[in-house]
Amino acid sequence: MxxxxxxxxxxxxxxxxxxxxxxxxxxxxxxxxxxxxxxxxxxxxxxxxxxxxxxxxxxxxxxxxxxxxxxxxxxxxxxxxxxxxxxxxxxxxxxxxxxxxxxxxxKQSFQCPQHVKVLFNESSSKYGRIVLPKIGSVKAKLHRRFQDERIKTVTITMEPSGKFYASVLLDDGKPNPQTDVITKERTAGIDAGIKKALVVYYPDSTTQYFANPHVLEKQLQAIQKLNKILSRKHVVSVEKDENGKERKIRHESRGYQRVKHRLALVHEKVRHIRQDYAHQITHRLANESQVTTYVVEDLNLKGMVKNHKLARALADVGIGQLYNFLAYKLEARGKNLIYADRFFPSSKRCSACGRIHQGLTLKDREWTCICGQQHERDENAAINLAQYPFWEENRREGRDDPKSVKSSPRVKDVGASALAKEVLQAEVLGSLEASAFRQG
Ligand SMILES: [Zn+2]
Incomplete structure (x- = not known):
């Protein structure tokens, strides 16, 4: 389902x-x-x-x-x-x-697993009502309608800005299709780049770049600016405590409160933009007909904190969330998502000859292998990832070039990343984790 x-x-x-x-x-x-x-x-x-x-x-x-x-x-x-x-x-x-x-x-939230009704307006009005147990019939903006799907559960949230939302999780009731066998001809690699949001290498040898949406960049700049203003709005007074020692005390002025509220609004906007964009991209990827398997890098956010810049870039893209969306959309279509071992040298490996270029640093955007092949860093990584399932199989079985891998690698839980959890509803994660356990 x-x-x-x-x-x-x-x-x-x-x-x-x-x-x-x-x-x-x-x-x-x-x-x-x-x-x-x-x-x-x-x-x-x-x-x-x-x-x-x-x-x-x-x-x-x-x-x-x-x-x-x-x-x-x-x-x-x-x-x-x-x-x-x-x-x-x-x-x-x-x-x-x-x-x-x-x-x-x-952010505040609670779940209603049953007895929630969504009442659409008979006319074309976008406003309707959502009936919640013990709370009653609440006015709601119902911008999207549904008919045949069953309500699985409803999560009510309150954003720091004070807005209330109901996330309705719908179940289409259809069984999931069988998972496809993983073949080289239908495997694509996805690299989460620093400059671009995603780089996808398809089996037909084409490369597609997904950049961050412009609005997101603008809002992120707005956050930086508001943070700066906020740091100036602190009123600091010096008072003496009972031992006569001087202490600095921070007060939240009214101006400070106002900026804080605006900041909360922008953060909320950023979350929504990211989520919408992640849904758009993953929808396209999941429906891509030439691909039945995607390979992504296993995100190790703990390790990445050491490299602040990269960690920030990845957090900005909300990549953990995007991979989670991709995981459940692929699963619903009987397609595979493989997480490449984080020790797989996807950037340093030459996708043409397999040599490892140890000297490569994060700054090197383009490089040439001694075999003569020129590489754009993120594209090369995506190509390597597309080769990963077969690379691993080669090493294990000592074969050169297997055409297909029979076993379906399990969909691993990347939900450990806090940023993935932040936006994805708890119950979606729940169902993902359940499926990860089933497959694992
Ligand atoms: Zn090479």
Whole structure:
């Protein structure tokens, strides 16, 4: 089955806003409680968590110590407990870092797994209503319609700017097609470049460059500018503490608050532009008829932090998010996504003769191999990636040039990158991870 998220802008009235805030608060409280509970079980008692016990415990809390929990949708609370268990299990399996506690200062969200209705307007009006359990019928801008798809789950979020959104995850109910065999004739390589967003090398030997959208560049410049203004807007006063020592105290002036709010708006815009662009590109790639397998580099963001510039460039492109989108779109079409081992020298290898050019640095955009082949750095990397499945097979089996690889390499979880998680809805990730476990 294929899951497709649509995000709708919500316009709650005051009473609904109040109920939404209670849902954010209560689900956050539940999530944090079970993360610390899992910590206690693990670090103090050496026990592995049992997610069903969390649910039983939650029901007990509602009846005894914390009756206010009954005021919000019980399924949303259960989802929060389940998400805490999932986050902890991923930590156990070494797939993720220790889950962070949710803070009321970051983006707020809760899930409604059932009983949500999306009511489109009979006329062509874009405005309709979304009915949420315990909250009621909320006005919404329904810019896209759907008919046959089933609502899998709905995630309500509040951005730092104060806007509310409902992300409706739709399930088309169709089974996924069989995964294709990986052949050289139908394999493409994708390199995440520094200058360009993506470089794709297709089996017909053509190269395609996807640049960052211009609007994104502009907004990123706006962020830099606002950050600079913000750093000047701090009012710093010097006060003496009880020991007579001087301390600098930062105050948030009204001007500071205003700039901060504008900054939040721009960040939100950037996230949306990135997400839309990632959907556009991955849609095109997934539908490309000559390709049934894509190879990308396994992003190792931890290692990349050492190289700030590259890390920034990649973060700007939101590449982890893009690969996640690509993974689920390919899976839905029975196509493959392969993550090349991060020790595969995709940039330093000559795609023509296979020699490794050790002296290559990040600055070298173009280079010539001793075999005479001239290379553009990112294109060469994309070509190498397209050769990767066969390169690996060659090395393992000592063969020269296999035409196809039979085994389907598993779709590995790149979701470990924080920036991928940032925007992708938790439940989309959930379904991706589930499929990664199935295949792995
Ligand atoms: Zn060469």
């Amino acid at each position: 294929t899951y497709k998220p649509i995000r709708y802008h919500l316009y709650p009235n005051d009473a609904q806003r109040d109920m939404l805030m209670r849902h954010f608060g209560s689900t956050r409280w539940v999530y944090n409680r079970y993360i610390s509970e899992a910590d206690r079980l693990y670090f103090e008692l050496g026990q592995y968590i049992k997610r069903d016990e969390f649910i039983v415990d939650l029901a007990r809390l509602k009846k005894t110590e914390f009756p206010w929990l009954a005021e919000v949708n019980s399924q949303s609370l259960q989802m929060a407990a389940r998400n805490a268990a999932t986050a902890y299990e991923r930590f156990f399996k070494g797939l993720a870092k220790h889950p962070r506690f949710k803070s009321k200062h970051s």
